[in-house]
Amino acid sequence: MEEHASTKDKADDDKNNNEIKLAEKYQKTILDELKIKQDNVILSINKPFIQLTMKANGKADLYFHAYFWEKYLKNIDSSKTGGPLPSKVAAKSPRKKERRSMVDPDAEDEKEDDADVSANDNTNFGGKSANIFDTISYPFMKRLMGLSATLSKVIVNIKKFPFHEKMYLKYATEFGMR
Amino acid sequence: MKYLEEIQRALFVAQIADDQNGLYWIEKLLIQLQGYCDISIRDQAVVLLNMLYDGVDWQLQEAFRPIIRCVGQHFNVKVIVQRNAKSAKDSQIFLGLGAPSPIKGNNKHLLTWHKIEDRNLEVIDNLQQEISINFGKFWKCGFYDWRLVSISEDGKLMPLEIIGKPAPVFPHVGEDKYDDYYEQSVEEEVGCIAQGRFIVHAKGMRE
Numbered sequence: 001m002e003e004h005a006s007t008k009d010k011a012d013d014d015k016n017n018n019e020i021k022l023a024e025k026y027q028k029t030i031l032d033e034l035k036i037k038q039d040n041v042i043l044s045i046n047k048p049f050i051q052l053t054m055k056a057n058g059k060a061d062l063y064f065h066a067y068f069w070e071k072y073l074k075n076i077d078s079s080k081t082g083g084p085l086p087s088k089v090a091a092k093s094p095r096k097k098e099r100r101s102m103v104d105p106d107a108e109d110e111k112e113d114d115a116d117v118s119a120n121d122n123t124n125f126g127g128k129s130a131n132i133f134d135t136i137s138y139p140f141m142k143r144l145m146g147l148s149a150t151l152s153k154v155i156v157n158i159k160k161f162p163f164h165e166k167m168y169l170k171y172a173t174e175f176g177m178r
Numbered sequence: 179m180k181y182l183e184e185i186q187r188a189l190f191v192a193q194i195a196d197d198q199n200g201l202y203w204i205e206k207l208l209i210q211l212q213g214y215c216d217i218s219i220r221d222q223a224v225v226l227l228n229m230l231y232d233g234v235d236w237q238l239q240e241a242f243r244p245i246i247r248c249v250g251q252h253f254n255v256k257v258i259v260q261r262n263a264k265s266a267k268d269s270q271i272f273l274g275l276g277a278p279s280p281i282k283g284n285n286k287h288l289l290t291w292h293k294i295e296d297r298n299l300e301v302i303d304n305l306q307q308e309i310s311i312n313f314g315k316f317w318k319c320g321f322y323d324w325r326l327v328s329i330s331e332d333g334k335l336m337p338l339e340i341i342g343k344p345a346p347v348f349p350h351v352g353e354d355k356y357d358d359y360y361e362q363s364v365e366e367e368v369g370c371i372a373q374g375r376f377i378v379h380a381k382g383m384r385e
Contacts, residue, residue: 146333
């Protein structure tokens with residue numbers, strides 16, 4: 001049984017690796033064709049956030065706007081201080097995905113995803129962070145950060161609470177027995 | 179009730195992720211619950227079915243007070259809400275509008291957000307302010323749902339509450355005569371949520 005599970009995990013790992021490689025290849029091709037260098041990229045947006053916002057039919061718009069502005073202002077931070085612009089969003093390792101699916105959601109996932117988001121959003125200059133738009137000088141940043149954090153929470157919940165036929169049968173049985 | 183809370187959470191997730199398969203199974207379950215022996219479960223299932231069909235969870239706490247209008251009539255939202263003088267400077271107010279798409283041939287129901295600007299606000303005193311927005315005229319038949327939310331300084335969305343009596347659902351014929359079911363019950367209500375629904379009929383339907 002365990003052997004079967006590890007084979008399946010390995011297959012998933014390979015599949016994820018291939019998908020990541022393919023996505024990187026496409027991204028490079030697009031940038032090459034448009035003659036855009038990495039230095040020209042001024043803003044990188046978390047892809048799952050865009051996908052969620054597109055699917056949500058307006059329900060996530062306020063959160064996405066806040067995320068966009070938060071990200072944009074942090075980019076201004078880095079360009080003003082002469083530091084490197086945030087590089088493209090780091091692809092999540094398949095190993096991490098595997099861990100996520102194996103661990104029971106409650107505590108671990110949220111921490112992990114919060115860490116992912118903050119890692120993506122932190123503007124770091126060789127270990128030294130330079131935040132012009134900090135929450136003390138600019139109180140509105142607190143609002144933007146609070147709103148944009150909701151996106152990652154929603155994504156965690158989408159992973160945690162899917163509803164399919166099996167769940168339907170579970171609830172139908174539970175209600176039927178009462 | 180624990181199960182219904184789980185179903186509510188799953189419904190929210192399925193709606194925001196546009197999981198059509200999930201929505202299908204949830205709808206099926208909620209319709210079956212209409213035949214359940216416990217009335218409180220049946221009632222809660224009705225509320226969740228409304229949430230499913232509305233596309234938003236605005237009727238979870240409180241039902242909309244529907245107002246009947248026709249295409250071409252003025253679409254104004256005017257309410258008096260609480261004003262928190264202390265946090266007014268740092269908070270923002272938005273109006274969420276779920277309405278049919280204004281594009282001809284596209285009848286999708288869209289949710290859009292509109293920031294309440296200073297021009298929409300009239301401060302009455304330290305506790306009250308009037309918010310009025312003019313969306314022009316109703317452009318299509320359908321449901322026009324709206325809700326006012328305030329965004330706190332730490333980025334939390336909170337619905338606003340209406341002060342006083344909400345606008346009547348049906349126009350009065352005389353000063354003392356009315357036939358408004360919603361108005362009779364509103365006397366007992368304390369602090370209605372600043373939200374509502376216009377049900378818009380085709381032009382000329384009420385003439």
